[in-house]
Amino acid sequence: MKEVGEIWMNGTLVPFKDAKVHVLTHALHYSTSVFEGIRCYNTPGGPAIFRLSEHVDRFYKSAKLYSMKMRFTKSKVTEGIIKTVKASRHKECYIRPLAYYGYGAMGLTPTQNKVDVSISCWEWKMGESRAGKFSGAKCKVSSWVKIDSRSQPMQAKAASNYANAALARMEALDNGYDEAIMLNSHGKIAEGSAENIFIVKDGMIQTPPLSAGGLEGITRDSIIQIVEENGGLVTEGDLERDDLYAADEIFMTGTAAEVKSVTQIDKVKIGNGRMGSVTRALQKSFSDAVMGKDERFLPWLTFI
Ligand SMILES: Cc1ncc(COP(=O)(O)O)c(C=O)c1O
Structure with a gap:
């Protein structure tokens, strides 16, 4: 992973290498997180994010299905996604919003812990999708x-x-x-x-x-x-x-x-x-x- 740009953590952009969580983060133990995968394309009209609002809507739907109390509105997260991409200076990238039950109480019940939100992006490289793109x-x-x-x-x-x-x-x-x-x-x-x-x-x-x-x-x-x-x-x-x-x-x-x-x-x-x-x-x-x-x-x- 090339550490380029910044990562949005609960509303603040932090340097890529500093975007860390505590080892007792609930989601690390019990898999209590939801996420999105979004692409930004380098179009002739400049970098453009594909179907951003639909991805943000699905992100919130996923969070709802896990009873997550989101601390940020959809428009704040949308703005965070755009800010993160801009800060990365990538023209083409993969974007990963993540909402997860964070550090706090330890035990199965997640809902006592705050829901943290991060938005990362990284350079798009065609890896696993190569097969199928050209040959099959x-x-x-x-x-x-x-x-x-x-x-x-x-x-x-x-x-x-x-x-x-x-x-x-x-x-x-x-x-x-x-x-x-x-x-x-x-x-x-x-x-x-x-x-x-x-x-x-x-x-x-x-x-x-x-x-x-x-x-x-x-x-x-x-x-x-x-x-x-x-x-x-x-x-x-x-x-x-x-x-x-x-x-x-x-x-x-x-x-x-x-x-x-x-x-x-x-x-x-x-x-x-x-x-x-x-x-x-x-x-x-x-x-x-x-x-x-x-x-x-x-x-x-x-x-x-
Ligand atoms: C399990 C699963 N099915 C389908 C898809 C395709 O969804 P989308 O087209 O929104 O990326 C994805 C990727 O997000 C996935 O992880």
């Missing part, structure tokens, strides 16, 4: 079952959800794959470890409903809107593992992944084993949207 990712259907809302609120982007996702990701990588696909406890496709999933079959685009256990992805929503604006349709419907194997194309979406092609699931080649034309076209449309090249989607950008 190889995905493994995970042996880890996706946790569901009988156990935890799945529409919270909560740190605790990611232990399950990280186990799936590690298993996939250990077995020579690029990414995991998670089934829910009914055996239906939920999502990737950190992306939503879509299939293309006979020209129809389908994605699992949120009730299958995936996060309400902002990229997922962007793709649905782009397809609809272009006169197409995305249907929501449960997907079986068979549907993946038999698909003509598969792609995944996420803030980090953007639109990522999947060309192999387990040992099965998807379609002709190369990135399909629908995926390629959506990659281009999404890239135009985030780069401010498609006027219809300019309201999604916050120029800083």
